[in-house]
Amino acid sequence: AGRLEGKVAFISGGASGLGEAQAKLYAAEGASVTIGDIQQDKGAQVVAAIEAAGGTAQFVELDVSSPESWANAVAANTSAYGKLTTLVNNAGIFHPGGIVDETLEGWQKMIAINQTGVFLGMKTASAALLASGNASIVNISSLFGLIGSPGAISYHASKAAVRVMGKAGALEFAKRGIRVNTIFPGQIKTPILADITPEQDAAIKAAIPMGDTGDPIDIAYASLYLASDEAKYVSGAEIWVDGGWYA
Numbered sequence: 001a002g003r004l005e006g007k008v009a010f011i012s013g014g015a016s017g018l019g020e021a022q023a024k025l026y027a028a029e030g031a032s033v034t035i036g037d038i039q040q041d042k043g044a045q046v047v048a049a050i051e052a053a054g055g056t057a058q059f060v061e062l063d064v065s066s067p068e069s070w071a072n073a074v075a076a077n078t079s080a081y082g083k084l085t086t087l088v089n090n091a092g093i094f095h096p097g098g099i100v101d102e103t104l105e106g107w108q109k110m111i112a113i114n115q116t117g118v119f120l121g122m123k124t125a126s127a128a129l130l131a132s133g134n135a136s137i138v139n140i141s142s143l144f145g146l147i148g149s150p151g152a153i154s155y156h157a158s159k160a161a162v163r164v165m166g167k168a169g170a171l172e173f174a175k176r177g178i179r180v181n182t183i184f185p186g187q188i189k190t191p192i193l194a195d196i197t198p199e200q201d202a203a204i205k206a207a208i209p210m211g212d213t214g215d216p217i218d219i220a221y222a223s224l225y226l227a228s229d230e231a232k233y234v235s236g237a238e239i240w241v242d243g244g245w246y247a
């Protein structure tokens, strides 16, 4: 049997990158998966790939910054699968911008998606997760939620908030059947890095002790563990998957 047999997982941002890798691995390990994303076409492709491999998945439209959108998406998961055991708050955006250059508009967009999106996800899904009695939440923060760097002020702020929301959530739900854990990816090869210059890419690789960026599956394996019953005593944990960057 798969490591997630009997689980029902909602994965935000599951149409691309780390979310896609998690959706495919979760489904391969026996979970029924709902992918919530703004990218309908790419989401449908991921669902088709999961089904072709014998797994169970559906796509629902989701804008994580909207409470109405979250309510509809969680309801669509329940009507398809009857329960929710696992929430992966993975959707996120990145854009550069230091304290001098970042606009208020850019700041607010980053906070709305990366920070408010995680709060709304946990809030909206909490009733169904509590009802399942054996649930977990996996939040995707970033190494940049732990350390600073010049030129990405709003991203750092949003991801640090995700870190502390995970700790607060772990304590709020500790006696109520929901574990809450956080993954901190270093630099992983996904479309989110599309705008990085070759020089920036080389500088990042030089900064990583293991000498290279990671693959989406590296994040998916950490997420799989946290979502599985193997992690039944693990809550409030922080797992860095970063080639030794934070060591």
Ligand code: NAD
Pocket (backbone or CB within 6 Å): 012, 013, 014, 015, 016, 017, 018, 019, 036, 037, 038, 039, 062, 063, 064, 065, 090, 091, 092, 093, 094, 113, 140, 141, 142, 143, 184, 185, 186, 187, 188, 189, 190, 191, 192, 193
């Ligand atoms: P990605 O761009 O490949 O995937 C992000 C997904 O989120 C996309 O499918 C996108 O459509 C979706 N999304 C964006 N805005 C949304 C919204 N408002 N509502 C719903 N979905 C939305 O990027 P990725 O690298 O896979 O990123 C996944 C997560 O991992 C993000 O939270 C990102 O900050 C985090 N992360 C990535 C890296 C990395 O190096 N790739 C490093 C640290 C953290």
